[in-house]
Amino acid sequence: DGGITQSPKYLFRKEGQNVTLSCEQNLNHDAMYWYRQDPGQGLRLIYYSQIVNDFQKGDIAEGYSVSREKKESFPLTVTSAQKNPTAFYLCASKGTPRTGELFFGEGSRLTVL
Amino acid sequence: QQQVKQSPQSLIVQKGGISIINCAYENTAFDYFPWYQQFPGKGPALLIAIRPDVSEKKEGRFTISFNKSAKQFSLHIMDSQPGDSATYFCAASLTGFQKLVFGTGTRLLVSP
Numbered sequence: 001d002g003g004i005t006q007s008p009k010y011l012f013r014k015e016g017q018n019v020t021l022s023c024e025q026n027l028n029h030d031a032m033y034w035y036r037q038d039p040g041q042g043l044r045l046i047y048y049s050q051i052v053n054d055f056q057k058g059d060i061a062e063g064y065s066v067s068r069e070k071k072e073s074f075p076l077t078v079t080s081a082q083k084n085p086t087a088f089y090l091c092a093s094k095g096t097p098r099t100g101e102l103f104f105g106e107g108s109r110l111t112v113l
Numbered sequence: 114q115q116q117v118k119q120s121p122q123s124l125i126v127q128k129g130g131i132s133i134i135n136c137a138y139e140n141t142a143f144d145y146f147p148w149y150q151q152f153p154g155k156g157p158a159l160l161i162a163i164r165p166d167v168s169e170k171k172e173g174r175f176t177i178s179f180n181k182s183a184k185q186f187s188l189h190i191m192d193s194q195p196g197d198s199a200t201y202f203c204a205a206s207l208t209g210f211q212k213l214v215f216g217t218g219t220r221l222l223v224s225p
Contacts, residue, residue: 031211040122042202042217043157050211056211090156090199100206101147102213104156 002027006091006105007032013078013085013112020069021076021108022093031104032074033053036060049074080108086112117205119216126223132190134219136203141184143205147213148177148188151200161188162199193223 004025013019025032034046045058049068063082068074078085088109092102116167118137126132147162163170163177163186170177176189190197203216 006146034140035215040217042119043215045212048211092156100147100162100213102149102157102159106156107154 004091004093004103004105006089006108008108009106011110012107013110016080018077018079019085019110021078021089021091021110023074023076023105024072025074025091025093025103026072027093028071028094029093029103030071031093032068033091033092033094034058034064034066034074034076035090035092037090037107043090046076071081085110117203117214117216119219121219122217123220124222126193126221127149128193128223128225130193130223132188132193132197132221132223133191134188134201134203134206134221135185135199136187136216137183138205138214139184140205142207143214145206146177146186147197147204148175149202149204149215151202151218153199157200157202183212190221193221195223195225197221198223 007022016089031050033048035043036039044060047066049055055068088107090107091105094102115224120135148160149157149161151157161172161175163179174191179186201215201219206213
């Protein structure tokens, strides 16, 4: 089935550690996105990529890094510089600019202990 | 100018009732207004979307009403069911623009 796969679903990390969240899509979409979801704050854009080997900062990029070496993959690294990393992270992709529909993965919940 | 304000934050509706969620935007250049539905522990999924050339769009029990002059749009869920209990996000963007701006979400609970 076509879709977006995020892993791991749950992740625990100690303060000071970097952690990488995986996002893979088999929808052949060009654009991919990372959002952070916190209660009462909606979905906030961290990074997005419109094409392989290119990505742009979103609204809350500080403390995060990404890469886009393959069309199918857009991993997100939460670095130790991110001051409040505990959150639900969502990866999404979009096929055509016209429709605007985002397809989301099931999310990764990161808890910093 | 890029904000989308959503209300209420939470909503309780009895089964069979009408659920109404409102959103307001500032950027008059926005031309695509989707609503996403999210169940606990899952990613959001597109529910229904509208463009400003129409004032209303209906898909089953879900209707978007759009008021261009007031820069507001709303989601109406008719005959609300317990299975509709979820978080709903409105959003807005420009056609061809790669970023969607999301509202803060409304947690809907439909009581049996």
